[in-house]
Amino acid sequence: MAPDRDAAARMFGLDGRVAIVTGASSGLGASVAGALASVGARVAVVARRQDRLAELAKEIDGLAVACDLSDPDRVGSVVPAVVEGLGPPEILVNAAGNMFTTEPAECEPPDAIRRTMDLNLVAPFLLAQAVFPHMRALGRGSIVNVSSISGRVGVPGIPQASYAASKAGLSGLTAELAVQWARHSIRVNTVAPGFFRSEITGPLYESERAAEYLRRNTPLPMEGTAQDIVGAVVWLAGDAAGYVTGQTVVVDGGWTAR
Numbered sequence: 001m002a003p004d005r006d007a008a009a010r011m012f013g014l015d016g017r018v019a020i021v022t023g024a025s026s027g028l029g030a031s032v033a034g035a036l037a038s039v040g041a042r043v044a045v046v047a048r049r050q051d052r053l054a055e056l057a058k059e060i061d062g063l064a065v066a067c068d069l070s071d072p073d074r075v076g077s078v079v080p081a082v083v084e085g086l087g088p089p090e091i092l093v094n095a096a097g098n099m100f101t102t103e104p105a106e107c108e109p110p111d112a113i114r115r116t117m118d119l120n121l122v123a124p125f126l127l128a129q130a131v132f133p134h135m136r137a138l139g140r141g142s143i144v145n146v147s148s149i150s151g152r153v154g155v156p157g158i159p160q161a162s163y164a165a166s167k168a169g170l171s172g173l174t175a176e177l178a179v180q181w182a183r184h185s186i187r188v189n190t191v192a193p194g195f196f197r198s199e200i201t202g203p204l205y206e207s208e209r210a211a212e213y214l215r216r217n218t219p220l221p222m223e224g225t226a227q228d229i230v231g232a233v234v235w236l237a238g239d240a241a242g243y244v245t246g247q248t249v250v251v252d253g254g255w256t257a258r
């Protein structure tokens with residue numbers, strides 16, 4: 001029998017599927033939005049910076065939806081705007097996230113703890129709730145949350161207690177939603193990146209000492225990039241991962257394997 005040379009490409013194709021990518025004005029979210037569009041998805045890009053979103057939306061023939069996701073009262077505006085502009089969403093990638101304090105745990109201000117939770121954990125949960133009825137009606141859906149290895153292990157020398165708690169919360173949310181929504185063929189997974197250069201981690205890489213610390217603790221001999229994480233997100237978004245749900249996939253160059 002002749003090999004079906006297009007079979008793998010079909011498994012990773014997302015022709016015509018509507019996707020929402022948060023945090024798409026820079027870094028990982030922007031790379032994911034571009035990659036999903038390149039395999040056929042119609043992508044709504046969400047973040048605060050309207051100018052960057054408009055530029056990316058034009059490039060990928062998508063839709064820009066500006067929203068401050070750290071305000072739970074505003075998160076509800078995102079999905080209706082996507083439904084009106086592109087149609088019902090079948091893919092949601094929660095990549096927006098930030099760190100609001102680098103104080104040691106015992107000194108983290110309550111306000112920073114709350115802001116971290118609102119953006120990194122509450123917003124992905126609210127967005128998942130908002131896409132749920134559309135995915136249920138379609139009979140399928142894929143939600144991919146972006147957490148961090150700091151949701152799994154402590155990182156010596158880089159204090160981030162509330163950030164770690166918010167990211168670990170995403171893995172718990174992922175497993176629970178996966179089980180509750182499996183009957184509707186809605187899959188929910190998390191990708192946990194190690195370190196890569198972006199706006200958030202920029203200051204870390206500016207210090208040669210910190211950059212050397214990251215190199216020393218990463219078994220693979222090269223620096224991670226947003227593109228290294230994109231593959232896992234695209235895989236989880238589509239049919240290639242059709243039997244994968246409730247999982248946290250770590251993409252960290254081996255950091256947590258030591």
Ligand SMILES: NC(=O)c1ccc[n+]([C@@H]2O[C@H](COP(=O)([O-])OP(=O)(O)OC[C@H]3O[C@@H](n4cnc5c(N)ncnc54)[C@H](OP(=O)(O)O)[C@@H]3O)[C@@H](O)[C@H]2O)c1
Binds near residue numbers: 047
């Ligand atoms: N870089 C790393 O080493 C690393 C490691 C582990 C996990 N991560 C996670 O990966 C994800 C992407 O981060 P990145 O490294 O690509 O950083 P990034 O370039 O700083 O991207 C963060 C994105 O989140 C958006 N965002 C921040 N606050 C927002 C708000 N209040 N409302 C809406 N959007 C908001 C930003 O857009 P606006 O500023 O335009 O709103 C931006 O698009 C994050 O969840 C991060 O925690 C990163």
